Amino acid sequence: PPRRFPMSASRSESGANGPALGVRPYDSWCGVAHGCTRKLGMKICGFLQKNNSLDEKSRIGGSFKERQSSKNVLSCENRDPRFGHTETDFSNLFARDLLPAKNGEEPTMQFLLEVVDILTNYIRKTFDRSTKVLDFHHPHQLLEGIEGFNLELSDQPESLEQILVDCRDTLKYGVRTGHPRFFNQLSSGLDIIGLAGEWLTSTANTNMFTYEIAPVFVLMEQLTLKKMREIVGWPGGEGDGIFSPGGAISNMYSVMVARYKYYPEVKTKGMSAAPRLILFTSEHSHYSIKKAGAALGFGVENVILLKCDERGRVIPADLEAKIIDAKQKGYVPLFVNATAGSTVYGAFDPINEIADLCEKYNMWLHVDGAWGGGLLMSRKHRHKLSGIERANSVTWNPHKMMGVPLQCSAILVREKGLLQGCNQMCAGYLFQPDKQYDVTYDTGDKAIQCGRHVDIFKFWLMWKAKGTSGFEQHINKCLELSEYLYTKIKNREGYEMVFQGEPQHTNVCFWYLPPSLRGMPDCPERRERLHKVAPKIKAMMMESGTTMVGYQPQGDKVNFFRMVVSNPAATKSDIDFLIEEIERLGQDL
Amino acid sequence: PPRRFPMSASRSESGANGPALGVRPYDSWCGVAHGCTRKLGMKICGFLQKNNSLDEKSRIGGSFKERQSSKNVLSCENRDPRFGHTETDFSNLFARDLLPAKNGEEPTMQFLLEVVDILTNYIRKTFDRSTKVLDFHHPHQLLEGIEGFNLELSDQPESLEQILVDCRDTLKYGVRTGHPRFFNQLSSGLDIIGLAGEWLTSTANTNMFTYEIAPVFVLMEQLTLKKMREIVGWPGGEGDGIFSPGGAISNMYSVMVARYKYYPEVKTKGMSAAPRLILFTSEHSHYSIKKAGAALGFGVENVILLKCDERGRVIPADLEAKIIDAKQKGYVPLFVNATAGSTVYGAFDPINEIADLCEKYNMWLHVDGAWGGGLLMSRKHRHKLSGIERANSVTWNPHKMMGVPLQCSAILVREKGLLQGCNQMCAGYLFQPDKQYDVTYDTGDKAIQCGRHVDIFKFWLMWKAKGTSGFEQHINKCLELSEYLYTKIKNREGYEMVFQGEPQHTNVCFWYLPPSLRGMPDCPERRERLHKVAPKIKAMMMESGTTMVGYQPQGDKVNFFRMVVSNPAATKSDIDFLIEEIERLGQDL
Structure with missing residues (x-):
């Protein structure tokens, strides 16, 4: 299988930054900071470099090395120099060198910060409209190993350098569900507080079945469920x-x-x-x-x-x-x-x-x-x-x-x-009745699962951070956006609504009729041709990577677009963009 | 409800560092770096400060301010000073200020790095045996709000400062399932590569139902499942x-x-x-x-x-x-x-x-x-x-x-x-047959779920990083450790094995008999008293926070300890510690 031997210099090319759209000039800021050192340097030292116009590759290679050699001169604090005075070379490090390995703390921290650097770069780019929503490839292309991205598992360990490259490639060939122009699913957007909550959840790496090993999460779940029931309207x-x-x-x-x-x-x-x-x-x-x-x-x-x-x-x-x-x-x-x-x-x-x-x-x-x-x-x-x-x-x-x-x-x-009552089986090894705390908090036996992932924390944290009022504003804004879309297209040439009247939710269902179909009376041929319009436009959208929106038939209705808005990053301009894009891609069908 | 008004100075007390054990002097290193600036500074500038003996609070307060005022002098790179030149004050920032907000990029990065700082400190401490496994509190204590940790949700948003405090408190009152002395569950340990994989997974925030929105993950799942089937031994x-x-x-x-x-x-x-x-x-x-x-x-x-x-x-x-x-x-x-x-x-x-x-x-x-x-x-x-x-x-x-x-x-x-065949319902809105790619990769209709969390990436990444051989070493090591435990206690005074012979897996099941029960012939009273030994020792373990191990009855056998080893951080010294701890806590029962 094809293998890439990653080097520092190649990292700018294989970055998790995704391809830029041709529409706008490449935003160099987002393509810059690969080395963790770089960004962290900016953070501590107070400089961010945005829209730098230098050539990408040459500048990165240069400044990277420069920093390495000048590191000790750049000390912010004059303290114990025992650690961290060399740039970490991940090509000679392996998983076995990380914690719990002896002296594993420093490489662990360096590795995690490098990962975070990849992730924060990805996040920046996701919210940047000049980034593509996706860089589409067919299954066989990815399986063959694009640019050395090798999905096969092997017997021997890969270096951490390769692992970092794999992380970048995984993001590069994925779909940015948090992109302001991703409308493909009912779930979209990338909430930063929720994301932080997930990072914490996976660090805590525990299980909801007992209070014993998830005391805080079990209580958060209980309180949040109660709050949700109050909102549903059940007394108390x-x-x-x-x-x-x-x-x-x-x-x-x-x-x-x-x-x-x-x-x-x-x-x-x-x-x-x-x-x-x-x-x-x-x-x-x-x-x-x-x-x-x-x-x-x-x-x-x-x-x-x-x-x-x-x-x-x-x-x-x-x-x-x-x-x-x-x-x-x-x-x-x-x-x-x-x-x-x-x-x-x-x-x-x-x-x-x-x-x-x-x-x-x-x-x-x-x-x-x-x-x-x-x-x-x-x-x-x-x-x-x-x-x-x-x-x-x-x-x-x-x-x-x-x-x-x-x-x-x-x-x-x-x-x-x-x-x-429905689910309990009273497993003695998990739900001992003779624990020292109130075991009614051991809720695991309610579930059809045994182990249960901690899904509550991110939600609890978002609720704390936004308040009930923040969720309300988000919901109202999404519904306003879909009303904007509905109003925009309901009488627009080339559009036909799937059902009449203002949508109840953010779902706006419509057919786009290419000029070649307009004015054609309803007949089997028109239906057959219309049925193919949405899939064709969608395929082109995905290949150009500009936006994503769902389509499907329903009952006897041929394929139509289903637009939904749940992404807090979406604005009216993104709605406008979607419509322009549908028209651009569909005009000659 | 009680509310804490967090200030920078209080952050060292409410940190995610957890309480230290009395056994050893408090390891000041792990209690130090709360401000993200601090650690990142160490990273970029090449200094880590370990075992600093200065008084915690005064030093933090001092150096924190000093750094703020001297920041511009400490520049590592001479670039555009538009961003990041003031220490972020999270008490005036809210979720609404983060991306996708206008100018949200800088606070988003600062916030995420602060979260990462909390998490990396937690990780360090988790692998440090001088840290407690848990800081036990009863449900009513946590619900009442310990030290202002308020679990209730409110209508109005909390500041990001409060959110960060909540993150620290959530970890502080949780259980460190990655601690070398956490033996309570079949799942234990904190694999750094797996953790990185989870952080990436939650950043990608997508769904396994279609290739369309999870192309890389769907293929990783397919290849990994195939590999697992090969290992099971199914032809090809x-x-x-x-x-x-x-x-x-x-x-x-x-x-x-x-x-x-x-x-x-x-x-x-x-x-x-x-x-x-x-x-x-x-x-x-x-x-x-x-x-x-x-x-x-x-x-x-x-x-x-x-x-x-x-x-x-x-x-x-x-x-x-x-x-x-x-x-x-x-x-x-x-x-x-x-x-x-x-x-x-x-x-x-x-x-x-x-x-x-x-x-x-x-x-x-x-x-x-x-x-x-x-x-x-x-x-x-x-x-x-x-x-x-x-x-x-x-x-x-x-x-x-x-x-x-x-x-x-x-x-x-x-x-x-x-x-x-068993599960498919052919939902047209999700599994359109007229997509541009090979839709046999849309595996969602196999599941009883619709949306499905991405569980594959962390596993795939660990496999890449460890290789098959790394998993083999881990398994062998865990079984050696349990053999060590078995050999150690099978003839030791005060222990009785629940079943004879070497365990097949890492499970070692045993009764600990306090001196008061030794030599007593088998009779209902002995059984009744022995049944209470494990729960009592476990309760004391949890309250002292030193280690955790499971117990349960089985059939007609009264409560016994079930030791399991799956944690890569565990060593023979941790096994020894468990036995010492059981004897220390149980000797007077």
Whole structure:
């Protein structure tokens, strides 16, 4: 396999800085500081060098060496010179030289600071609009080893120099999900506080199953879940909950808990102990309800899809008709999922009307607010989830609309004790009852997991840093941006909205019609050609690396763009850019 | 609630450095460098100050100010002085001032470097044996707000100064799972390369569901899974797999896939489409098989527990008897879990004998190598998993024995296509078939999750940095250490082994008998008193913060210590320390 032998001089080329766009001149600042020494030098000595016009490579090579030789002259403090007086040569250092190795402290610190230098350079560039969102390559290209970036694992260790090069290359060929023009997913943006929280979390490297080894995180989770339940509207924030590895698992929890509430014997005896149980969710809802139905032994044909109106909101009358139909067949309607913020349209199901039916037919009401739950933080927009306080359980992913780094998803349950009852197996080696502290804080047995990643800290820290009000401002700003987009394109030539009226969430769904399709009457040929427009534009976008936005078909509607805004870095100019880009790339299709 | 108003001077007290043990004089080095400027200064200027004997507070206050006033004189490079020429005052900065804010770059870098300073200080101290493993407090104490550490969330933002204090406090009141004397869990240690990998992963902040937004990580996962399958022994590394959020979920996958293989109609029609299906696992196995049985609709009474020998290994004859018994009742034996490295005893079930029975009765063989899978990396120890190549699926958690930071767990499946067939729901908005690249790399539909955290990078990076050989050395070293412990205590006065003979894994299970219990014949009173010894010693350990080791009862055996070694920082002296500590704390019980 191809191997690169990294040298200091080559580091400027293989940097994590990503390629610059042709549109603007390359911003030299962001391409400069590779050696950790460099940036840290600027920090301590008070100089940052921005927009330096010197040639990249020659300047770096030069100043790097100069600094090495002049280092002792540049001393800021006159103290013990035993350490750090030579520039670290990572090509002769290996993982085994780092802590806990004897004398491993100094190389460890040097290595970590070098990594941080790579990461902070990446962060700077991510927020810089002259940086590409991605540098696209096909799988076979990356597998073949571009510029020596070798993904294969080997028996012998690589030097730390190579490891640092691999870190740069990994970032270089990745996708900048925090870029102001990355709109491809419901999760986007790079929150600096959340990032700091993740760095701390991984340094603490512990596990949520017991208070014993995660005392602070367990309490943070408890307090944050309570706060979320208060915001949902459950009296006193009472109830239960847990952070899970994502919205799909949170939704799976809701189905499990509902089944346990109505048919607790299923835990012991299996599904054969219950009658045929029916789950309801809309045709626009997330596929995780079907996945849960398949996994938990209900079967996907017992997950009944409900009809939606033209805006993607469930039609309550269809729910009632299907409940009655199921009952007439002798089945037992168990569970309704109301989506608060559907994935494609951003639609909010009418929770109150659904809650009325759940009460009438004695069913569990779950609200999947994975995407829309964030709107609860906004006094202006939370009315869209009106009735959520009547839910038995709620999924709410702070890693989507609230900009928390991945993964951060909560399942909230109104009735206490169900999560524990449903999942506990009382493993003696983990949940000893004879510990010296109050073991009700050992929450691990509530989970379907044993070990559980610490997802709470970054979220807790962001909440501290932004306050509830900061999240509110973020939500409001994102919705204003999508309103701006909607207003801009709804009457613009070449655009057609997928549904009429202002979107409920930040989702704006639209077709772009190249001039060649405008004026053509609706017919199979037009549909067929229109179906190919979004994929073609998207492919060109990715290849030029300028921006990313999602597309998909929905029901009988051919491929359309789904724009979403959750990135705090996005501005009106980025919305304008997206539209210009679609038109630039699509005009000749 | 109590609030602390942080000032620079107070930072040395609330640092993330943790309390020092009384045993040795406080190591002043580790308590010194709070301001990022300080350490970075040392780095760039070539001075580290270790074991400085000056009084902490006065020196910090002094030199901090001195540096501020003399900063411009200390310039290392004579460049553009627009940035960074004043010490950052975080008390007037807020999250909203960071990127993507206008002019947010400089405060962002300053803030992140300050965070890194906190983290690197924490790392230094973690590897320093004079640091406590933990500073124990009861839940109510932390909830009340120790020294102003306020866990409550508020409406208004806190300053970045407060956020930094919160970061220090979070680490201060946590547990140092990387400490050389932390033996409490199967996961321990703090691998520096893995940590760097996690920092990069959270900076990249992307999602595994598509190649589109995680091209490099998706390929790394694919190559690493293939390598793991090769090591398992499947020809050419063929097969399938995925990284999941932990061993319990990986085990759940194995049950789902087994069910799909034999009864694919369950996906559509639910468990009622299948006969009564039986899962087998040993009484020493991990409780996640029962959890999976409950969650997936089998029912825990259809999870049959198998008898073990005195070493905790399943007795194959008991399996066959129970298979025959189930068949006679008209049930269908579906699945056997063989544990490779049980949680408490570290026992390895005889895989080949179980595989023979699985072939004979046409059942799925799963090997739960969450804990023991790591031994596959050692030529010396991999024979303990002999027969694993005959398994249909394998759980293997690199975050346990291989020291990868949490979370990192793989489920490997021998037959291709089952994972996809079992879980796919073909969501059009995510897995568009008309993308420009080879969409077989979009692996998201294999998962029960939708979004999936990037768990691969840290592992891939560690593998690069250590090589297969580095993992082998680590495994061998841990097993040597546990052999050392076993040899040391097996004939030592006051110790009794829970099972005889050398442990198969690093688990060493033993009772410590205080002098008051020695010589007392076995009787209910002795058992009752012995049952309380381990919890009492553990509680004292935690309160003195010196070390941590697990205990639990097992079957009819009263509480005993379970020592495990997976921490690369542990040495024989730490094993000695543990024994001394148990004797010191337990002698008067």
